[in-house]
Amino acid sequence: MNCEQYREAIAADPSFDGGAGHLSECAACQAYRSEMQALDQTISRALALDVPQLQMPKLPEIDTTKVVSLSSRRITIPTWLAMAATVVVAAFIGFQFVSTGIEYESLADELLAHLDHEPAALRVTDVAVTDERLTSVVPAHVATMDRSAGLITYAQSCKIRGRDVPHLVIQGEYGPVTILLMPDEMVDAPQSLEGDNVNGVILPVGDGSIAIIGESNERLDRIEAQVLKSISWST
Amino acid sequence: MQSSENAAERRQRFDKTVGVYHQDMYRYAAWLSRDKSIAEDVVQEALLRAWKSLDALREDTSAKQWLLTIVRRENARYFERKRLETVDIDNLTASQAALLAEQPNEELDEMRHAIYELDDDYREPLVLQVLMGYSSNEIAEQMGLKQGAVLTRLHRARAKLKEQMKRQ
Numbered sequence: 001m002n003c004e005q006y007r008e009a010i011a012a013d014p015s016f017d018g019g020a021g022h023l024s025e026c027a028a029c030q031a032y033r034s035e036m037q038a039l040d041q042t043i044s045r046a047l048a049l050d051v052p053q054l055q056m057p058k059l060p061e062i063d064t065t066k067v068v069s070l071s072s073r074r075i076t077i078p079t080w081l082a083m084a085a086t087v088v089v090a091a092f093i094g095f096q097f098v099s100t101g102i103e104y105e106s107l108a109d110e111l112l113a114h115l116d117h118e119p120a121a122l123r124v125t126d127v128a129v130t131d132e133r134l135t136s137v138v139p140a141h142v143a144t145m146d147r148s149a150g151l152i153t154y155a156q157s158c159k160i161r162g163r164d165v166p167h168l169v170i171q172g173e174y175g176p177v178t179i180l181l182m183p184d185e186m187v188d189a190p191q192s193l194e195g196d197n198v199n200g201v202i203l204p205v206g207d208g209s210i211a212i213i214g215e216s217n218e219r220l221d222r223i224e225a226q227v228l229k230s231i232s233w234s235t
Numbered sequence: 236m237q238s239s240e241n242a243a244e245r246r247q248r249f250d251k252t253v254g255v256y257h258q259d260m261y262r263y264a265a266w267l268s269r270d271k272s273i274a275e276d277v278v279q280e281a282l283l284r285a286w287k288s289l290d291a292l293r294e295d296t297s298a299k300q301w302l303l304t305i306v307r308r309e310n311a312r313y314f315e316r317k318r319l320e321t322v323d324i325d326n327l328t329a330s331q332a333a334l335l336a337e338q339p340n341e342e343l344d345e346m347r348h349a350i351y352e353l354d355d356d357y358r359e360p361l362v363l364q365v366l367m368g369y370s371s372n373e374i375a376e377q378m379g380l381k382q383g384a385v386l387t388r389l390h391r392a393r394a395k396l397k398e399q400m401k402r403q
Contacts (some may be wrong), residue, residue: 012386046346116288123379
């Protein structure tokens, strides 16, 4: 490590403890390190603003009966034969609940909660995900998709109703727009979806559905048409 | 009965979580928005959102990052709604000026001005690192950047602050 490399590392993080060999032999870098650490102490003190007393907003009542934990569910076992079959089913269901932790009353509720659980996905950016990433999240056996729906800035495989679901984000006019591809989640008719500052829709597509959720003022009709044109189920 | 117990437990969990991280939420909001009044509004909105989606928080050990992410998002929403203009440091509102007039200490006052004038791209990772104790990896995840970009921004942020402090 030379002086330039060491100073870059220290300036990026004054607690950097690498480069001990270089540091022991370089008085100038020792001085630089002390200077940056002193600077950081001042930064830290300057950033630590006085915080006003916590004013809790009026919190709406939440119907906790909508949230059912696995432990409160009971499975009845009518016969030995049925029990054997139930064990297999229960193991599968159990896996699903362990993976999500919560049972939601409706698909819409789960989708909205999912958005809040993964807020990092909703960043404004102009950096598209790579083709490799997109292909791994939307594999060919699930769906084929082109990029005509918009700039895809996030792609992640997520659990919805216990199933792996491609979670994509494109950049809309008013902010990021979430798209969840649910090839196994059939809905009878389009369902509108409303949450805090968001609006969305779950569209029936073949034997599955696609959820599109944007900011409250986002015009989704145009995006819906683009998304439906860009995606087709493989099965 | 069960329902009211669940509700009480839920509220208890929320109060405990918020109690621990409220200061971080406020300071993060204040340095993102550079305005104390806006920070208070953003924190209020973030608390409401956190309350509604508390059941989505699986591990309490992730609570800090979860809350700060909500603050970040609410701050972006706030500015999107208000379409606020860039802050001119020579023409601050009382609430913006209040952020800079925290403590009667010349060195800290100068540093606060210098941080205030940093671009958002530099100020935010610095706040996350120095104030919140985030690693460069965690900052990268929070801001949707590559780790290298975070390190560059942190390096430049400190270089700018150092330069600014020398000038004053």
